Amino acid sequence: MNIRKAAAIFSITIPIISAILIINFFTGVMSIPWQGMPVFFPLLLPPIGIILAFVSIKTNKRCAVYGIVLNAIMFLFPFFWFIGGALFFGV
Numbered sequence: 249m250n251i252r253k254a255a256a257i258f259s260i261t262i263p264i265i266s267a268i269l270i271i272n273f274f275t276g277v278m279s280i281p282w283q284g285m286p287v288f289f290p291l292l293l294p295p296i297g298i299i300l301a302f303v304s305i306k307t308n309k310r311c312a313v314y315g316i317v318l319n320a321i322m323f324l325f326p327f328f329w330f331i332g333g334a335l336f337f338g339v
Contacts, residue, residue, distance in 0.1 A: 252307035255300040259315030262297035263322040266290050270325065290326050294319035 269286035272278055280286075301315035 252304040256304035256308040256311040259297045259301035263318035290322040294323035
């Protein structure tokens with residue numbers, strides 16, 4: 249497997265894993281010891297995914313674009329969560 253193809257695959261799996269952690273945070277299906285960390289993970293992981301997508305853009309453009317878009321959405325999620333919490337709950 250080419251390194252750029254692997255980078256494209258990882259750039260898509262990073263936001264999927266972050267989304268699964270956030271859904272688990274909302275639903276509480278599994279108990280995890282770090283309570284609020286799934287909301288903060290999208291601040292750390294998507295920049296890595298965006299870099300991996302830019303590395304693989306020449307090899308697999310379609311997967312790279314999906315990776316960039318999904319990582320950008322996941323990167324913005326915590327900001328929407330904090331702003332929404334402040335607007336709706338006043339905390």
